[in-house]
Amino acid sequence: MTTFPFLKRYMPALIISLLGLIIIFLIGSWIWLRQSLPILDGTITTGELKDPVVIERDSQGVPLIHSENRNSSAFALGFLHAQERFFQMDLLRRSSAGELSELLGASTIKHDQKVRLHQFRQRAERNIAAMPAEQKALLDQYINGINFGLNQLPAKPWEYLLLGQKPRPWNSADSLLTIYSMYLTLQSERGSYELRDTALAELLPADLYAFYFPQGGRWDAPLFGEAREKVSLPETPISALLDEQDTIVYQAMESDDKIYGSNNWVVGGNLTAHGGATLANDMHLGLSVPNIWFRAGWSIPGTNRFVRGVTLPGGPIMVAGSNELVAWGFTNTGGDWSDLIPLELSEDGNQYKTPEGWRSFAYETESIAVKGSDPKTIEVRTTIWGPVIGTNHDGVPLAFRWVAHDTLGGNMNLIDMEVVRTAEEALELGPTIGIPHQNLVVGDSNGNIGWTVAGAIPKRVGFDGSRSISWADGSAYWDGYLSPQEHPRLYNPESGRIWSANARIVDGDYLKLMGNHGYALGARQQQIRERLFAQEKFNEQDLLNIQLDDQAVFLERWQQHLLTLLEDQQDYREVYTQIQNWGGRAAIDSVGYRIVRNYRLKLMELTTAPILTYMRRYQPKFSFGQLKRQFEYPLWEMAQQEPKQLLNPDFESWNAIKLAALDQVLEKMNRSNQPLKRQSWGAENTAKIQHPLGKAIPPLNWFLAMPAEPLAGDTHMPRFQSPTHGASQRLVVSPGRDADGIFHMATGQSAHPLSPFFGNGHQDWVKGNTSSFIEREPRYRLTLN
Structure with a gap:
């Protein structure tokens, strides 16, 4: 009982002491963080440059580098990046x-093991050795700028202080590795699309495969050719895939256009009005x-x-932008730039058959260093075509032939774009x-x-690349690469x-050259095309308006479908x-938009589940993944025609499966315990843009993450947006009139x-406000002597 008077007496002092400790901690943290801030003003003697370089930065931190020596400006850019x-x-x-595990520990070992099969560091070193002397000299100065800039920081970057690690100096191979990192983002390092599509084509009855996995349809909007024909209902019943003891397997569907990609167009x-071209580009990537x-x-x-434009830290290159004479931008192609080769093995499995025997x-x-643990080693098994990266659905080993593995796959030639006229x-x-191959x-x-x-296109001989076939007899192979004159082109x-x-x-011969590794559905592309043909004159704001277009053209017929379904449902x-x-x-x-878009995805999940169940009999981890991008066409036909032979046997009627899809959507929305009128699209599509360390250490999000704001837009429209993916930047520019250009970039x-x-x-x-393309x-003004 005597404890309570004691606490009452000393509680104010305890509270004051606690607050004092918190204040001291916050001040200490502030001082600690400030030590790793970059240098913005003043003069620094580098010991590297023949002529001084001036770096001016505006209120948003956008630098403009002044130098009459390109190698010196590369040094300055490296300094800024570091x-x-x-x-x-x-x-x-x-x-x-x-090599992530060396920095981050055991949590990234699986990633490192998978990537080491491609030995990109060795390939980068090989490509550096083949680089033209002029590019190599520029890259060397850029690297010198990086390491000088890193050493000039009063303290190492705060992330390393938090991790208890030291930053490792930069070298020339590292700069090419940043290019390979984009390959891993924009293309599959395991040929996933071909792997799945080959399995589906070989295991499904032909008419079911043709129906569920078409090559396109009414939403196509190519530059060359036309949209694909309407799909036909198959005769084979879906029940033919199932045994009596099968339990139907379900896999939640994300949007079938939630991909790493982009929009770009030019008029x-x-x-x-001024007679110059105007270009728009918004590259869709993960947001962080x-x-x-x-x-x-x-x-x-x-x-x-x-x-001016955007650079990828790690390289001295302007990725997309304008040089005041030419503007350029990129989108991921979706073409086929790799092949999986099923190997014919000897009886003991130690040899594989080639055209030469x-x-x-x-x-x-390969030894993988792991922070806080012993190194892990993996064995890379290679062939004359490439590394063995896994097996197919029959357990046959697969070699991987990939443009990224060749010298032409990784270089710094994009640097020449800044001087084209x-x-x-x-x-x-x-x-x-x-x-990684882009629509330039x-x-x-x-x-x-x-x-x-943009990118080297392989010459395939004896096959079109759409299926995994053996190269053992020499009838199928790559015969080098297309010449620049043979590349697809439109002028x-x-x-x-x-x-x-x-x-x-593209279509026809051009499509044979590019192949198909999982094209997006086409609705977004078609909406852009229709907006471009709706006007005869354009200025920069007109093109920004298209970038910000969130009209749900693609879902209009699904909205009408749902209204018809519910018309008599009290x-x-x-x-x-x-x-x-x-x-x-x-x-x-919009609450209605959220319901319509999620109903469609849920109906897609329920109707395709029998195929998923069947495929997992052969591949336990089978997933539709990228292949669901063209599911719209069979899904719509089933929703309209209600074919009995394609009904999921878990449901007694098409009306039942449709209402079940809607009920599951509504049930998920109701988990928030909010009235339906508050369950808007913004409540689901809320920004979750974090620092990589914030994902691992959630308290860091308090001061590192961007605000959790509701975001307009979605995947099947020009304003591509999800909580974690979207337009990493938006630019609109007419070269030579750059001051009238517009630029947006998430996070700053x-x-x-x-x-x-x-x-x-x-x-x-976030808001789509007009913001200047130029600085x-x-x-701030910093001079490097």
Whole structure:
């Protein structure tokens, strides 16, 4: 009993002491964090540069580098990347090299083991040795700038202080590893699409495969060719896939266009008031703190022009932007740039058959360093075609032939884009660029526009690449790569319009060259095309309006479908009203939109479950993955025609399966215990943009994550948006009129929470406000001597 008077007497002092400790901790943390802030003003003697370089930064931290020596501006860019983004760069190189575990520990061992099969560090070193001397000299200066910038920080980047690690110096191979990191993001390192599609084609009855997995349909909007024909109902019943004892397996469906991709388009000079081309590009990637891109600009030696746009920290290259004569942008192609080769083995399994006879496997050992633990070793088994990366559905080992493995697959030729003078020159450069294959769209100040594939295209002989077939007898192989003259290309089309958005963009012979590795459905691309043909004149704001278009054109028929389904259903009157008044957009306040889009995905899940069940008999971990991108066509036919032979046997009628899909959607929405009128699209589509360490250490999100704001837009429309993926940047620019251009970038320039640039510009990205493509008035000035 005497304890309580004691506490009463000393409680104020305890509270004051506790508050004092908290204040001391916060002040100490603030001082600790400030030590790793970049240098913004002043003069630094580098001991590296022949001529001084001036770096001006505006209020958002966008730098403009002034130098008459390109190698010196590369040094300055490396300095900036290291000071602002070294931890991000480190993650990129380690991800593609399979070296994350050395920094982060055992949680990333599986990733490292998978990636080490490709031995990208060795390939990067090989490619550096083959690099032209001029590029190598520029890269060397960029690397010198990185390491100098890192050493100039008063303290190592705060992430390393938190992890108790030391940052490792940068080298030339690391810069190519950042390119390979984009391969891992934009293409499959295991040929997933071909692996699954081959299994489906070989295991399913032919008519069921053709129906459920078409190559396209009415939503196609290619630059060349037409949309595909309507799918036909199969005669084989879905029950033919199932045994009596089978339990139907269900797998939740995410949006069938939730992919790493982008939008870009360009209009020619005949469609602008000034006669120059105008280009728009928004690259869709995972959203994090910091943004994957770093905005920058630098002077082009020998001219009075600047190149501006976005760089990828780790490389001295302008990825997308304008050099005041030409503007360029990218979207992921969705083409087929790899092949899986089923191997014919000897009886003992130690050899594989080649056109020259039996050959023994080569073996190499890779050691993976692990923070706080012993190294892990893996054995890489290789063939003349590439590494063995797994087995197919029959257990046959598969060798992997991939453009990324070849010298042409990774280089710095994109650096030459900053000095091209015409759209035609840019198109000629495209095929030589060693990056994950992109739709390169360009426009110049004279009004010319064009499209080609950036990246080397293999010459397939004896097969089209759509299926995994043996190369053992020599009838199927790659015969090198297409010449630049053989590449698909479009220049100054009569319409004055070019567009791409990850869907199929070509047909006929061009499609045979590009192949198919999982094109997006096409609705987003078609909506862009229709918006472009709805006007005859465009300015920058007009193109931004298309980027921000969240009209639900693709789902309009599904909204009508649901209204018809519920017309006589008295138990769903409130739901019916919300759907009826959905607004026709992926708006943050629309309840009806959320219901319609999720109903479609749930119906997709329920109707395709028998196929999933059947495939897992052969591959226990089988997943539709990328293949569900074209499910829209069979799904719509089933919803309209209600074929008895295709009804999931877990349901007694098509009406029952439709209402079950809707009920499951509503049940999930109701888990929040909020009235239906509050269950809007924005409540589901809420930003979750975090620092990588914030994902592992949630308390860090308090001051590192971007605000959890509701976001307009969705996947099947130009305003591509999900909580964690979306437009990593938006740019609209007419080369030569760059001051009139528009630019948005999520999260801002810096990942440092105490930086004056942290989060600057993010609200322009969220709200779609007009924001300048070029830098604003200089606020900071740093000279490197």
